[in-house]
Structures are given as C-alpha cells and as structure tokens.
Amino acid sequence: MRLLLAPMEGLLDFVLRDVLTRVGGADRCVSEFIRVTGTLLPDKVFLRTMPELNNGSRTLAGVPVRAQLLGSDPDSMAANAANLARLGPEGIDLNFGCPAKVVNRHGGGAALLQDPEQIARVVGAVRAAVPAAMPVSAKMRLGFNDTALMTECAQAMQAGGACEIVVHARTKLDGYRPPAYWEMIPRIRESVTVPVVANGEIWTVQEALRCREQSGCSDLMLGRGIVADPGLALAIRAAVEGEQTPAAEVCWSDLVPQVQRFWDMVCEDLEPRQRAGRLKQWLNLLRRRFPEAEQAYQEVRTQTDQREITLWVQALARRQEWAGL
Ligand SMILES: Cc1cc2nc3c(=O)[nH]c(=O)nc-3n(C[C@H](O)[C@H](O)[C@H](O)COP(=O)(O)O)c2cc1C
Numbered sequence: 001m002r003l004l005l006a007p008m009e010g011l012l013d014f015v016l017r018d019v020l021t022r023v024g025g026a027d028r029c030v031s032e033f034i035r036v037t038g039t040l041l042p043d044k045v046f047l048r049t050m051p052e053l054n055n056g057s058r059t060l061a062g063v064p065v066r067a068q069l070l071g072s073d074p075d076s077m078a079a080n081a082a083n084l085a086r087l088g089p090e091g092i093d094l095n096f097g098c099p100a101k102v103v104n105r106h107g108g109g110a111a112l113l114q115d116p117e118q119i120a121r122v123v124g125a126v127r128a129a130v131p132a133a134m135p136v137s138a139k140m141r142l143g144f145n146d147t148a149l150m151t152e153c154a155q156a157m158q159a160g161g162a163c164e165i166v167v168h169a170r171t172k173l174d175g176y177r178p179p180a181y182w183e184m185i186p187r188i189r190e191s192v193t194v195p196v197v198a199n200g201e202i203w204t205v206q207e208a209l210r211c212r213e214q215s216g217c218s219d220l221m222l223g224r225g226i227v228a229d230p231g232l233a234l235a236i237r238a239a240v241e242g243e244q245t246p247a248a249e250v251c252w253s254d255l256v257p258q259v260q261r262f263w264d265m266v267c268e269d270l271e272p273r274q275r276a277g278r279l280k281q282w283l284n285l286l287r288r289r290f291p292e293a294e295q296a297y298q299e300v301r302t303q304t305d306q307r308e309i310t311l312w313v314q315a316l317a318r319r320q321e322w323a324g325l
Contacts, residue, residue, distance in 0.1 A: 001217060001218050001238070001240050002027045002028070002104045002197070002218075002219040002220075002242070003025060003026050003027055003114065003219070003221075003222060003233045003236060003237070004027060004028050004029070004030065004166070004219070004220070004221040004222070005017065005020060005021070005026045005028070005029040005081055005219055005221070005222060005223075006029065006030065006031075006094070006198060006199060006221050006222060006224075007030040007031055007032050007033060007068045007139070007196025007323050008032060008223055008224070008227075009032035010032070010227055010237065011227060011281065012223070012227060013032060013049075013223075014031075014049075014050065014051050014052060014059075014269075015112040015262060015265045015266055015269065015270070015278070016060070016162045016227065016262070016282070017029045017052070017065065018058050018059050018060055018261075019230070019258045019262050019265075020226060020230050020300075021059040021060075021061040021063040021071055021232075022059075022061045022063075022229070022258065022261075023059070023231060023234070023250055023255075024233070024234055024241075025229040025231075025233025025234035025235075025237055026063055026226070026316060027063070027064075028063065028064050028065070028066060028090070028235045029059065029063060029064070029065045029066070030065070030066045030067075030078075031049050031050040031052075031065060031067045031068050031149075031254055032049055032068065033044050033064065033068045033069065033070040033095045033098060033109075034039065034049050034050075034067065034068065034069055034070065034084075035068055035070050035071065035072070035103065035108070036070065036071030036076055036077050037071065037073075037076070037091050037106070038073070038076055039076075040079055040080060040083065041080055041083070041230040043083070043239055043310045046067065046083075046084050047087070049067075050065060050089070051269075052057060052065040052088060053067075053087045053088065056088070057088055057089045057090040059291050060154070061184040061252070064090040064091075065089070065090060066089060066090050066091040066092065066093045066135070066137065066282045067084055067089040067091075067092055067093065067137070067168075068092075068093040068094070068095050069081060069084070069092060069093070069095065069126070070095035070098055070103065070108050070109055071108050071122070072106065072107040072108045072111070072112055072118065072122065074118075074125035074126075075123050075124075077094075077122050077125055077126050077247030078126055078129035078300075079127040079129070080126035080128060081125075081129045081130050081148075081301070082129040085129070085130040085131060085134055089134070090134070090135070091134055091135030091136065091137060091170075091251075092121065092126060092130060092134065092136050092137075093136075093137045093138065093139055093166075094120060094123060094136070094137070094138045094139070094157075094162070094182070095108075095109055095111055095139055096109065096110065096112050096128060096138055096139060096140040096141070096153065096157070097109060097110050097139055097140055097141040097168050097172075097244055098110055099141075099175060099232065100259050100286065103283060104172070104248070104272075107237065110144055110171075110172035110181065111142050111144065111239070112153075113140060113141060113143050113144045113149060113150075114144045114149065116149060116152040116153050116155070119156040119157060119160065120157075120159045120160040121139060121160070121213055122160065123157050123159075123160025123161055124135065124159075124160040124161060125154070125160075126160075127160060127161030128132075128161075132304045134311070135163050135164070135319075136161060136162055136172065136250070137161060137162055137163055137164040137165065137317070138157040138162040138164075138165050138166070138220075139166040139168065139325065140153055140154065140157065140166070140167055140168070140169075140170050140172075140276070141164070141167075141169075141170055141171055141174075142169060142170060142171045142181060142184055143171045143172070144166070144171060144172045145171060145172070145173045146171060146173070147171060147184060149179075149230075150184070150187070150188055151187060151191035152255075153189055153314050154167075154188045154191055154192050154196075156191060156263045157192075158192045158193070158194050162194060162293045163194055163195075164180070164194055164195045164196075164197065165194060165195075165197070165199040166196075166199050166200060166221050167185050167188055167196055167197070167199060167215075168180070168199040168200045168217070168221075169181045169182050169184055169185055169197045169198065169201075171198065178201050178202035179201060179275045180200030180211075181200075182200070182210070182214040183213035183215075183231075184220075185214070185216065185217060186214075186215065186216045187229075187247070187325060189215070189216055193218065196215075196217055196219075197217060197220065197221050198211050198212070198215035198217040198219070198220055198221070199220065199221035199222075199223065199233070200223075201225075202220060202222055202223075202225045202232075203224070203225040203228065203229070203232075203288070204225070204229075204233070205223055205235050205236055205239045206233075207249050208222075208224075208236045208239070208240075209236075209239060212240075216277060221238075224285060227285045227286075228248075228285040228286060228289050229286075230258065230287040231249060231254075232239075232251055232254060234248065234250060235250075235269055238263075241279070244258035249323065251290075252292040252293065253317065253320055253324055254322075255286070255290070256317055256320040257315060258284075259279075259296075259313065259316065260313050260314075260316075260317050262279070262282060263279055263310065265298070266278050266279060266305075267306065268292075270304065274305055275309075276300075276303065276304050276306070278279065279309065279313075279325070280297065280300060280301060283296055283297040283300065284297055297315060299312065300312055
C-alpha cells in the first residue's frame with residue numbers, strides 16, 4: 001500500500017509537507033499546482049511553490065515530492081515541463097481536477113475532463129518533453145458536470161503516457177461536498193492498466209479501509225483528513241499492515257512541537273499578511289480530531305499580531321511540557 005499526500009493549494013504547501021512528513025507514514029507528496037499559461041515560467045516560480053527542488057525533490061524528512069502542473073496548451077505545458085525537469089523533480093503530475101472558475105474559463109483543470117482528446121495531447125506533449133525515466137502522472141475528478149466521460153479521460157491519460165492516475169472521486173459539479181463516490185473508481189481501474197490511486201473524503205482509518213474496499217485500490221491519497229489528523233497515515237498503515245507497522249497513535253502532545261515548528265516556518269517563509277491565517281487554518285482543521293486544538297483555536301482566533309502569537313505558541317508548548325511532567 002502506498003499513501004500519498006494530496007496537493008492542496010493554500011493549505012498543504014511546503015510548510016505542512018515538512019511537518020506532516022516528519023510525523024510520518026506518507027510515501028510521496030505532490031506540490032500544489034503551478035499554473036502554466038502562455039509564458040515560460042522562470043525557475044523561481046517552480047522553486048517558490050516547491051522549495052524541496054533545492055533538496056533533491058524531498059522534504060527534510062526525506063519523502064519525495066512530485067511537482068504538479070496545470071494547463072491546457074500542449075506546447076506551453078511541454079516547454080514548461082522541460083524547464084521544470086531540469087530542476088530535478090521526482091516526477092511531474094498533471095492537474096485535471098481543479099474546479100476554480102478562473103482556471104476552467106481558460107480550459108484548464110477540470111474543464112479538460114470534457115475533452116479526452118485534449119487530455120491525451122497535453123499528457124503526450126509533457127511525456128515527450130521530459131526524460132523517459134521521469135514519472136509523469138495525472139490527477140482527475142470523475143468528470144465535469146457528470147461522469148459520462150470518466151473512463152475515456154482515464155484512458156486518454158494512459159494513452160498520453162501517464163504512469164499513474166489519482167482519482168478524486170467527485171465531479172467538478174460536486175465540488176467538495178460529501179460523499180466521495182469511491183464505488184465509481186473500479187470502472188476507471190478496469191479501463192486502464194496503470195495503477196489507480198483513490199482519493200476523497202478519507203478522514204479516518206475506517207474510511208480508508210472502506211475506500212480501499214469499495215474502490216479496489218490498494219493505494220490512497222490523503223488530503224484534508226491528514227491535515228486534521230497528522231497521525232492518519234501511520235494509523236492506516238498500522239490497520240492495514242498489522243504487525244509490520246505497530247500502532248503508533250499520534251496525540252496532541254506529539255503535535256504541539258509540530259505546531260511550534262509550523263509557526264516558525266510560516267514566520268520565516270510566508271508573507272506577513274498570510275501568517276496568522278495559516279496557523280488558524282491548521283488549528284481549525286486539527287480541532288476536528290483533537291479537543292485540545294479546539295481550545296487552542298479559540299485562544300488564538302482573534303489574534304493578529306505576530307509577536308503576540310509567537311508568545312502564545314511558546315506558552316502552548318510550555319503548558320504541554322508541564323502537563324507531561
Ligand atoms: C484548499 C484545497 C486546495 C487544493 N489544491 C489542489 C491542487 O493544487 N491540485 C490538485 O490536484 N488538487 C487540489 N485539491 C484537491 C485535493 O488534492 C483533493 O483531491 C481533495 O481535497 C479531495 O481529497 P480530501 O477529501 O482527502 O481532501 C485541493 C483541495 C483543497 C481543499
């Protein structure tokens with residue numbers, strides 16, 4: 001079983017990739033999408049989204065990171081992929097799922113799910129532009145407004161040369177509304193020969209097990225669920241692999257040092273106006289799983305001053321140390 005961390009623009013960036021891969025259990029990450037329009041992107045754009053390119057395309061914990069591109073023009077995608085390839089990513093993933101209006105209006109992301117032939121052209125152009133040994137994979141939804149073309153789309157990805165397909169089991173129209181339709185994935189799996197990875201609405205070990213059963217996929221991609229419960233990948237491994245991977249529950253006291261590290265990285269690497277919001281965004285998801293995060297979230301919710309938040313994070317860590325004595 002392979003467990004992948006989902007690309008999530010504005011949420012699961014290099015800061016959280018660092019933190020979550022330190023906690024452990026994930027085999028690979030995918031960067032947030034890098035949007036390709038008509039121009040050749042300078043290296044700094046790739047490096048800004050994926051600073052792991054400066055570290056052999058791995059997080060500091062050593063987990064490989066694949067770079068994701070989004071775009072609909074085969075020539076432009078190929079030229080940018082060739083430049084990106086020179087920076088040495090572990091692989092290149094192509095986004096065919098983004099529901100954002102501005103992206104879809106230009107024919108990118110999920111809009112391409114209406115045009116399997118264009119999908120094949122985009123994947124084929126990227127595949128031809130990068131070294132043969134570099135994996136090129138694709139990530140799709142079940143469709144745009146409905147699922148009518150889902151197998152054609154997956155087959156187009158394979159025909160273009162994708163070596164793996166992640167399926168977020170919802171259409172663009174479904175947005176992020178539960179449920180995810182894991183039971184649709186077997187039809188896609190049976191229509192291609194490359195490995196298919198199941199994704200969508202996996203928040204707990206039980207959901208991971210049900211998703212594997214209904215989708216028939218051994219491999220899963222975890223998104224918001226692992227942000228809310230950083231121990232989720234380890235817990236899924238323990239449940240699936242049994243004795244090979246002993247259960248190692250990640251509790252709040254394990255996470256407090258990670259929250260501190262997260263805040264330090266956010267302050268060092270992100271724009272001042274983004275910082276407080278990023279901490280609150282993570283705590284907001286963590287409180288789904290940890291009652292202590294609810295209290296922490298309420299304490300920090302109205303704060304905006306960086307110095308005060310830093311003092312609060314230090315106090316949180318001290319409180320946790322005392323609690324452990
Ligand atoms: C805030 C946010 C940003 C996302 N950004 C991306 C992205 O950059 N590329 C991509 O392929 N999918 C993106 N997704 C979709 C996720 O990778 C994933 O497919 C989706 O969240 C379903 O998985 P989950 O229910 O486990 O979160 C994003 C999702 C969210 C919530």
